[in-house]
Amino acid sequence: MGTAQRKRLRKISEKPDLFDQLPDDLVLHILFKLSSSASCPSDFINILITCKRLRQFALDPLVLSRVGVKTFAVKAERWSDSSHQFLKKCANAGNREALYTLGMIRFYCLQNRGSGASLMAKAAIKSHASALYSLAVIQFNGSGGSKNDKNLRAGVALCARAAVQGHIDALRELGHCLQDGYGVPRDIVQGRRFLVQANAKELALSLRSMLTWKPQQQHVDEQQNLHYACSVMGTPITGCPLLSDFGCNVPAREVHPVNEFLKEWFESRPEMLDHGLRLCSHSGCGRPETRPREFRRCSVCGTVNYCSRGCQALDWKLRHKVECAPMEQWQGVLEDGGDNGIGGMVEIEEGEDVALV
Secondary structure, three states: OOHHHHHHHHHHHOOOOOHHHOOHHHHHHHHHHHHOOOOOHHHHHHHHOOOHHHHHHHOOHHHHOOOOHHHHOOOHHHOOHHHHHHHHHHHHOOOHHHHHHHHHHHHHHOOOHHHHHHHHHHHHHOOOHHHHHHHHHHHHHOOOOOHHHOOHHHHHHHHHHHHHOOOHHHHHHHHHHHHHOOOOOOOHHHHHHHHHHHHHHHHHHHHHHHOOOOOOOOOHHHHOOHHHHOOEOOOOOOOOOOOOOOOEOOOOOOOOHHHHHHHHHHHHOHHHHOOOOOEOOOOOOOOEOOOOOOOEEEOOOOOOEEOOHHHHHHHHHHHHHHHHOOHHHHHHHHHOOOOOOOOOEEOOHHHOOOEEO
16 A cells, blocks of 8 residues: 555544634634633633633633633732733733732732722723722721822722622621711711621621531531521531621631732842831731721720721721730620620721721
8 A cells, every 4th residue: 555545544534623613703702701610710710721722711801801700810829921912911901800909909019009999990990899808998097198098089989889789798898987977078877777788798708608517526417507607606617607796706808819929029038018017907908008007006005906997897807806905805895885896996007096996
């Protein structure tokens, strides 16, 4: 058998590549759908390394504009120029999550304040609730500038916009601002109403997550008992303690990946927190001070500091109410019907002490 004949037989016996026969618009549509459902960075990376055709379509601006938040959940220790460039491409494609994530990283980690704030502002224009709230925190603290750069009214306005978008922490922060008269005329009744709404949203979100939550308990009937899983002023759920301004213990809300990134970044690089700079004491925040004594301390113990009243309220129920004072002291406050024993915060910057109770 001649060489030419063998080549013809081999060509006939080879199976056609069905993937190559798929229309371009169909492949692009599939990737467009998959990009928003990736559960981790590797899910999207595996698409890029599969073949040249998939890589070409995966980097199409239409696909990058829909990449989901979990795709950007890169670990701080694995941060690289490639990660930065990928986030930048997604941001240039108009991806709201990429704009917010890259903005937070540039503003706090890379200390590129102008570019970071600009990216977060672009995400906020696209009604990204977390970007609106983060910009509000920056305005409240004057982050990246001096104490004179604080703009309380702008912070309240941004919180209000984020609250309309359903951001629980922004709604809680707005409630505290109204209760305290912080950047807005004092309205205790309306502030209390916002706090109730924040806790209702938090509880509803947590109850939905309970439908798929499976605690490792021996008794199935206890697992399915809502009173056991969500006790009011009772025993907290093992392994899932949380918070609420009114004493309900529910599974913790999932922390945004960029907050985890900030926390890991500064914990692994303590040299970046020199000159007395501190991280927000709420474990789910990760924001650092941009100048000494930027954050306010607990007015009772003075050992913890927070970037916002929202973070203080969350951390109080999570851990600080036990550490701040002996149990018999704060338990007496709870029995007296006070604001759940949450201490105030004081500003210690430049010798000024302003109690916010």
